[in-house]
Amino acid sequence: MSEELGEREKEVLRAVVQEYISTGGPVGSQQLTRRPGFEVSSATMRNVLADLEELGFLEKPHTSAGRVPTDQGYRFYVDTLVKLRDPTPRDRELIHAGLAHEADLAEMLGEASRILHSLTRHAGVVVAPRPESAVFRRIEFVRLREDRVLAILVGQSGQVHNKAITVEFPITSDELLKASNYLSELLREVPLESARERIRAEMDQEQALYNALTAKALKLGAAATDLASTERVLIQGTGSFFEQPEFADVERMRALFRALDEKHKLLSLLDRVQVANEMQIFIGAESDFSAAGDVTVIASPYGNQEQVLGTVGVIGPTRMDYRRVIPLVNFTAQVLSRVLEKV
Numbered sequence: 001m002s003e004e005l006g007e008r009e010k011e012v013l014r015a016v017v018q019e020y021i022s023t024g025g026p027v028g029s030q031q032l033t034r035r036p037g038f039e040v041s042s043a044t045m046r047n048v049l050a051d052l053e054e055l056g057f058l059e060k061p062h063t064s065a066g067r068v069p070t071d072q073g074y075r076f077y078v079d080t081l082v083k084l085r086d087p088t089p090r091d092r093e094l095i096h097a098g099l100a101h102e103a104d105l106a107e108m109l110g111e112a113s114r115i116l117h118s119l120t121r122h123a124g125v126v127v128a129p130r131p132e133s134a135v136f137r138r139i140e141f142v143r144l145r146e147d148r149v150l151a152i153l154v155g156q157s158g159q160v161h162n163k164a165i166t167v168e169f170p171i172t173s174d175e176l177l178k179a180s181n182y183l184s185e186l187l188r189e190v191p192l193e194s195a196r197e198r199i200r201a202e203m204d205q206e207q208a209l210y211n212a213l214t215a216k217a218l219k220l221g222a223a224a225t226d227l228a229s230t231e232r233v234l235i236q237g238t239g240s241f242f243e244q245p246e247f248a249d250v251e252r253m254r255a256l257f258r259a260l261d262e263k264h265k266l267l268s269l270l271d272r273v274q275v276a277n278e279m280q281i282f283i284g285a286e287s288d289f290s291a292a293g294d295v296t297v298i299a300s301p302y303g304n305q306e307q308v309l310g311t312v313g314v315i316g317p318t319r320m321d322y323r324r325v326i327p328l329v330n331f332t333a334q335v336l337s338r339v340l341e342k343v
Contacts, residue, residue: 004055005076011037012048013057014081017069021319024245026066071284074296074318078281078326085323087331091119095332099339105129105159110234112312112336117237120325122316123260124236125299127270129309134159134192138184139224141176149176151224153192156306161192165223171216179217187221195225233263233270235315244317246294256295260315265289266297270311273299277308279330284318294318298325300333304340312336 005013015035019027029045032038038045049067052058057073060066069077087095098115099108109126116124134155142150144164149171153161171179186202187195199221202214238260241247247256259265269289273280279300282289289297299313312333314325 008040009048009052010081012045013052013069013073014077016049016052016058016067017073017077017081020068021321024319026061026068028066031066069318071286071318074283074322075286078283078322082322082326084327087324087327091328092331094119095328095335099332099335105340108336108339109310109312110236112332113234113236116312116314116328116332117240119328120314120316120320121237121240121243122314122320122325123238123240125266125270125297125311125313125315126234127267127274127311128232128234129155129159130232134161135306136187136190136192136195138180139187139221140180141220143173143176149220151220153224155192156189163224163226165220167220169216169219171220175213175216176220178213179220182214182217183221183224187225192225196222199225232310233267235260240316244319246317246319252294259289259295262289266315269297270299270313273311273313274301274308277301279326279333281322281326296320298322298329300329302333302336302340304337309340 012032015032015038016027019031019035029042029049032045032049033040033042040048049058052073053060053067056070057076058067059070061068095115098111106128109128113124113126116122118124134153137154137156139154140152142152144150147167149165149167151163151165153163155161187198190198199218203218203222238257241253241256247253266289269282269287279298282297284294284296287297289295294317295315296318297313297315299311301308301310302312303309313329314320316325
């Protein structure tokens with residue numbers, strides 16, 4: 001489609017998108033001719049706008065109104081025309097400061113979504129790593145009461161998973177410590193998804209049948225590594241949609257919040273970013289989720305040198321400042337990845 005557009009048409013489309021993002025209102029020919037760089041008559045500008053509408057890049061929301069970008073228009077703008085702006089020194093400092101001070105991975109991910117919401121005024125979204133994707137570092141046991149123990153599993157990338165276990169056999173505090181040391185050595189650098197298999201294989205060994213402490217440790221390990229699926233999608237700032245005029249329509253807002261409630265659709269979309277291992281931008285009807293109406297999802301993967309762990313991004317109206325938001329999402333993912341390398 002790009003070969004059908006001359007330089008003038010491209011510049012006009014860029015101007016329409018930027019003007020609409022800035023004002024939120026349909027863009028007319030006279031409005032564009034007043035912009036610096038366009039030394040053409042309103043009649044010429046109207047012809048260019050009509051051509052862009054015929055090609056599917058623009059549409060008229062009302063018969064007598066100006067034009068607004070379509071999903072196709074936004075896509076061409078993002079892929080071809082947008083001139084990205086590097087995050088300002090202040091934005092960089094805020095992102096670095098916010099992520100560097102959070103030692104716990106869950107808190108760090110929550111802070112990443114909060115920072116993106118604060119900087120973009122769109123909803124910040126983060127997909128946490130799958131528990132089973134974590135590579136085991138160590139396990140600790142804390143007695144809660146006589147028959148109740150808290151298992152704390154720590155992954156190499158800083159993931160922490162807590163699980164309360166009911167213990168059906170007597171075990172002393174000294175035995176809990178020895179069980180922790182034994183399991184930490186047994187499962188070192190083993191993915192959690194393989195940990196239960198390693199434990200079951202060890203249970204079949206003759207030593208486990210005759211060593212009471214080993215048997216207790218393996219039973220505790222089997223219970224601790226039986227991890228139920230947890231909520232992986234963190235969203236901050238969904239109230240920001242109320243600030244946008246295009247969501248003043250009650251039905252459109254209801255459709256959007258129904259989509260936000262259906263976390264599996266959003267998770268499926270963001271997992272595609274993780275698989276692709278590169279930034280993805282979903283505009284309007286390009287996905288089942290963003291088809292909820294005039295919504296764009298911009299997301300980028302984060303991880304460490306060994307693997308991609310999750311996704312960080314924003315959800316906002318298609319009428320967003322792509323020039324600023326795309327670099328902010330990308331920079332946040334980069335900083336998050338660098339912080340995880342040091343955990």
